[in-house]
Amino acid sequence: MSRSYLWIPATLCALVAVSYASAAEKSRAPVKNEAPSISKQIDTAIEKRLADEKLTASPLADDAEFLRRVYLDITGIIPTPEKAAAFLDDKDPAKRSKLIDELLASPAYGRHMADIWTEMMVPRSSDNRRLQSEPLTSWLEEQFNKNRPWNETARDILMASGKQDENGAVTFYLANPTVDKMTDQTSKLFLGLQLQCAQCHNHPFTTWKQDDYWGMAAFFFKVQPDNIKKANKDDASPGVSETNKQGGKTKLPDSAKKLPPKFLLAEEAKLKPSEPYRPALAAWVTSADNPYFARAMVNRMWGQYFGRGLVQPIDDMHDGNAPSHPELLGDLTIDFGTGFDLKGLIRGICNSETYQRSTKTTEGNESDDHLCSHQNIKPLTPEELYDSLMQVVGKQARPQDKNNTRKGGPNPLSRVGFVTFFRGDDDNPDMIEYQAGIPQVLRLMNAELLNRGGELLARANRATDDGKAIEVLYLGTVSRRPTAEEAKRLQEYVGKHDKKNAYSDILWALMNSSEFALSR
Amino acid sequence: MNMNQTRRDFLRLSAAGVMATSLSGWMNVLAGRAAESGVKPRKSCVLLWMDGGPSHKDTFDLKPGTDNGGEFKPINTSVSGIQISEHFPKLARLMDHGAILRGMSTSEGAHARAKYNMHTGYREGQGGLVYPSIGSIVAAELGDPKFALPNFVSIGARSYGSGFLGPRYQPLTIANAARGVENLKAAVDEQQFNDRIGLLEEMEAGFYKDYKAGSIEAHQTTYHRAVDLMKSKEIKAFDLSQEPEKVRAEYGSDPFGQSCLLARRLLDVGVRFVEVSLGGWDTHQDNFERVKTLSAKVDPGMSALISDLKSRGMLDDTLIIWMGEFGRTPKINSKGAKPGRDHYPKAWSTVMFGGGIKGGQVIGKTDKEGATVEERKISTIDFMATVCSILGIDSNKVNQTPIGRPIHIVDKGAKVVKELLG
Numbered sequence: 001m002s003r004s005y006l007w008i009p010a011t012l013c014a015l016v017a018v019s020y021a022s023a024a025e026k027s028r029a030p031v032k033n034e035a036p037s038i039s040k041q042i043d044t045a046i047e048k049r050l051a052d053e054k055l056t057a058s059p060l061a062d063d064a065e066f067l068r069r070v071y072l073d074i075t076g077i078i079p080t081p082e083k084a085a086a087f088l089d090d091k092d093p094a095k096r097s098k099l100i101d102e103l104l105a106s107p108a109y110g111r112h113m114a115d116i117w118t119e120m121m122v123p124r125s126s127d128n129r130r131l132q133s134e135p136l137t138s139w140l141e142e143q144f145n146k147n148r149p150w151n152e153t154a155r156d157i158l159m160a161s162g163k164q165d166e167n168g169a170v171t172f173y174l175a176n177p178t179v180d181k182m183t184d185q186t187s188k189l190f191l192g193l194q195l196q197c198a199q200c201h202n203h204p205f206t207t208w209k210q211d212d213y214w215g216m217a218a219f220f221f222k223v224q225p226d227n228i229k230k231a232n233k234d235d236a237s238p239g240v241s242e243t244n245k246q247g248g249k250t251k252l253p254d255s256a257k258k259l260p261p262k263f264l265l266a267e268e269a270k271l272k273p274s275e276p277y278r279p280a281l282a283a284w285v286t287s288a289d290n291p292y293f294a295r296a297m298v299n300r301m302w303g304q305y306f307g308r309g310l311v312q313p314i315d316d317m318h319d320g321n322a323p324s325h326p327e328l329l330g331d332l333t334i335d336f337g338t339g340f341d342l343k344g345l346i347r348g349i350c351n352s353e354t355y356q357r358s359t360k361t362t363e364g365n366e367s368d369d370h371l372c373s374h375q376n377i378k379p380l381t382p383e384e385l386y387d388s389l390m391q392v393v394g395k396q397a398r399p400q401d402k403n404n405t406r407k408g409g410p411n412p413l414s415r416v417g418f419v420t421f422f423r424g425d426d427d428n429p430d431m432i433e434y435q436a437g438i439p440q441v442l443r444l445m446n447a448e449l450l451n452r453g454g455e456l457l458a459r460a461n462r463a464t465d466d467g468k469a470i471e472v473l474y475l476g477t478v479s480r481r482p483t484a485e486e487a488k489r490l491q492e493y494v495g496k497h498d499k500k501n502a503y504s505d506i507l508w509a510l511m512n513s514s515e516f517a518l519s520r
Numbered sequence: 521m522n523m524n525q526t527r528r529d530f531l532r533l534s535a536a537g538v539m540a541t542s543l544s545g546w547m548n549v550l551a552g553r554a555a556e557s558g559v560k561p562r563k564s565c566v567l568l569w570m571d572g573g574p575s576h577k578d579t580f581d582l583k584p585g586t587d588n589g590g591e592f593k594p595i596n597t598s599v600s601g602i603q604i605s606e607h608f609p610k611l612a613r614l615m616d617h618g619a620i621l622r623g624m625s626t627s628e629g630a631h632a633r634a635k636y637n638m639h640t641g642y643r644e645g646q647g648g649l650v651y652p653s654i655g656s657i658v659a660a661e662l663g664d665p666k667f668a669l670p671n672f673v674s675i676g677a678r679s680y681g682s683g684f685l686g687p688r689y690q691p692l693t694i695a696n697a698a699r700g701v702e703n704l705k706a707a708v709d710e711q712q713f714n715d716r717i718g719l720l721e722e723m724e725a726g727f728y729k730d731y732k733a734g735s736i737e738a739h740q741t742t743y744h745r746a747v748d749l750m751k752s753k754e755i756k757a758f759d760l761s762q763e764p765e766k767v768r769a770e771y772g773s774d775p776f777g778q779s780c781l782l783a784r785r786l787l788d789v790g791v792r793f794v795e796v797s798l799g800g801w802d803t804h805q806d807n808f809e810r811v812k813t814l815s816a817k818v819d820p821g822m823s824a825l826i827s828d829l830k831s832r833g834m835l836d837d838t839l840i841i842w843m844g845e846f847g848r849t850p851k852i853n854s855k856g857a858k859p860g861r862d863h864y865p866k867a868w869s870t871v872m873f874g875g876g877i878k879g880g881q882v883i884g885k886t887d888k889e890g891a892t893v894e895e896r897k898i899s900t901i902d903f904m905a906t907v908c909s910i911l912g913i914d915s916n917k918v919n920q921t922p923i924g925r926p927i928h929i930v931d932k933g934a935k936v937v938k939e940l941l942g
Binding site: 359360361366377378379432433434435436437438439440441442443445446447448451486489493497501505506508509510512513514515517518520 | 670687690691692693701702703704705706707708712715716719720722723724726727728730731732733734735736738739740742743745746747749750
């Protein structure tokens with residue numbers, strides 16, 4: 001399989017070339033078939049381990065399973081019935097690989113990644129109720145769609161200054177406005193490390209000491225995020241700056257220690273008190289030599305596509321927490337660290353047989369949950385569920401729906417309202433666990449918005465016969481055609497009921513089914 | 521065999537009714553036996569959660585005549601020798617049914633960690649687990665699994681959930697007592713709704729047959745419960761308009777008071793644990809005005825609840841807990857324009873009514889400033905173990921997490937406050 005970066009548009013080649021030059025020892029000239037592709041590396045490593053453990057791998061997913069899964073994983077929304085039918089009927093043996101390319105090139109990819117990252121970067125706290133997160137989501141969407149090298153995006157986030165309406169990336173600091181939050185988030189999101197325990201005492205099961213924590217936190221001591229409440233009152237865009245006054249109005253927790261800035265388990269930064277601290281941190285975090293950065297993102301992307309990281313939990317990659325496939329993680333980290341090409345990494349993952357395996361278990365592999373003998377069923381995230389449901393009922397989210405700061409909470413009918421309602425309490429929900437409770441399910445069953453028919457139902461009503469109507473309902477919800485048995489049973493149902501109701505009943509059942517709410 | 525799958529499968533299959541026949545038959549027999557042998561009815565619990573950490577010196581542990589005693593005066597109660605804040609006149613008359621625990625002494629002073637600790641008995645992140653809150657524990661231990669309503673209902677703010685006990689014991693959260701449970705009515709008539717459910721059941725059976733995953737079971741369990749809820753007669757409990765105006769007025773027109781009334785109605789139909797929250801107690805600034813206002817909401821609601829339960833003969837079987845996540849500083853701060861008090865877990869108060877406790881007493885004593893506990897310190901786990909004892913739950917009982925880790929309901933080393941037990 002050819003190296004992914006051959007697909008990067010010409011304008012980005014220069015950037016890629018620059019980052020290659022700076023990682024001289026790891027640089028490779030773009031040569032076709034020079035070394036095993038990411039997909040091959042993955043499959044080889046996974047299969048070897050399965051053989052060692054004498055585990056049988058499940059067969060590859062059928063086209064319908066693959067279709068819906070890859071649409072959700074890459075773009076966060078199910079395919080339209082036309083797209084579904086087109087893919088299922090396509091006879092091209094390379095259609096899966098082409099679909100992956102098509103989805104990565106679509107703007108929905110960037111939006112989906114931006115949604116995921118906004119959720120992680122903006123914790124839901126009572127303070128953040130007042131903070132607009134859309135500027136961050138838009139900014140991230142742009143970076144992801146341009147496939148900007150991840151180290152550059154990360155650097156921009158860490159160094160972000162200015163007003164939110166001019167630089168959406170500052171939202172990161174506005175949402176995490178104290179030194180300890182900045183440190184915790186930076187470690188989790190960019191280093192894959194849960195440093196927060198070491199804030200108050202030496203970490204119970206790693207080598208990190210409290211001094212290590214405060215050495216990292218020191219880089220943030222000069223960051224000044226504006227007070228959101230005040231900015232809203234003044235009708236101004238809140239901003240972030242780096243001043244020379246340490247701490248400023250930011251209250252430090254009781255556990256705080258004033259130490260000189262020091263890179264985690266590495267040397268002191270040796271910065272002058274008058275210079276800004278963040279550039280040194282950003283450079284260290286995103287450098288080709290940083291032992292955590294590339295690895296953290298590889299693990300996170302693996303988790304996003306497989307439901308479980310090579311290291312689990314995704315962002316707890318300390319020494320005592322061994323990866324399930326250490327060599328594979330190492331190889332993927334080296335690949336990714338050369339150019340930080342996110343789309344390339346995803347392309348490699350999705351083209352692997354390991355990714356494309358069925359979620360159906362086979363003899364002996366039912367209890368495997370980390371060796372990838374089968375894929376994992378993942379419940380749709382609240383955003384994916386909303387967007388997919390809206391596509392079915394034919395409603396486009398209005399721009400003002402993206403505003404999450406409406407007084408009294410977001411409009412429950414809006415995307416933000418729906419997502420908040422479905423999120424639950426857990427800030428780090430397990431990707432494989434089903435989270436919805438009774439109130440959520442009641443809404444799915446009985447909410448007016450989801451019962452008023454819409455786009456897909458209208459198409460069914462226009463179909464020339466019952467069979468075609470049922471088929472379009474299936475294609476538009478669970479992205480497959482009904483089996484012969486299902487079709488027969490449902491046609492019987494239609495025969496026995498008022499046709500107008502029958503179609504909407506079938507649609508209702510499909511929308512409320514596990515098959516809809518889960519990605520198989 | 522993977523412990524993970526086995527235990528989860530069992531719980532979920534039985535919950536989803538797949539094993540219903542044998543299990544339900546057995547349970548009816550058990551219930552029948554219990555009734556015959558005169559076994560006591562199971563107890564229920566109402567947690568009145570005072571979010572933000574109420575100042576103990578301005579509610580239930582006043583220190584009149586001291587420099588930082590504050591603006592409120594103590595008043596006598598129906599129990600000679602016990603005095604509480606003047607802003608709880610109705611509660612004062614019911615003191616013979618209540619006990620004040622003035623020796624609370626805990627270790628978390630940050631809201632999130634303290635709330636978590638007081639809801640679960642464990643520290644946030646301890647052992648890398650998400651622990652079940654007391655509501656979920658009570659639902660699991662005392663709730664009837666076939667009951668149409670969830671056994672844990674939370675009114676007001678979202679409570680802490682079921683953690684590793686799983687989605688079966690998640691609370692039903694009601695944001696607003698007056699609005700009740702949203703989306704409880706089907707969008708179509710009953711016949712059509714039943715047809716739809718029938719279709720859904722068929723689709724589910726097919727899908728599960730092919731894929732058999734835990735998340736499918738969880739989805740199905742939740743749907744079954746939701747539909748049971750919609751069809752139950754118990755949902756009438758959510759309709760406050762069925763209460764006479766006089767009763768509604770007694771509880772107080774504030775949402776908190778109406779939530780207490782809703783709690784009583786839920787207890788009437790058999791819900792085991794209701795949590796009602798009232799926020800605003802984090803009085804770093806303007807402590808006295810705010811505590812006065814909040815007390816004025818608590819007093820009618822809480823007393824109406826106690827009196828109502830008493831007149832229905834339910835008070836002995838219903839434990840009412842009044843508490844927040846910590847107390848507030850003995851010294852009054854002068855940070856802002858109006859005086860306030862800050863977080864203080866070292867010495868604070870909780871209050872209990874009903875549940876068969878020995879009422880009319882104060883347990884524990886703080887020093888003259890209300891700063892340290894001089895007698896009868898009660899830690900978080902002591903408190904939790906005591907609540908379990910009162911409710912008839914074995915706090916040493918071990919629950920298994922999904923991967924098979926044994927976790928006691930209450931962590932080891934807890935000492936029950938025996939003085940409370942009747």
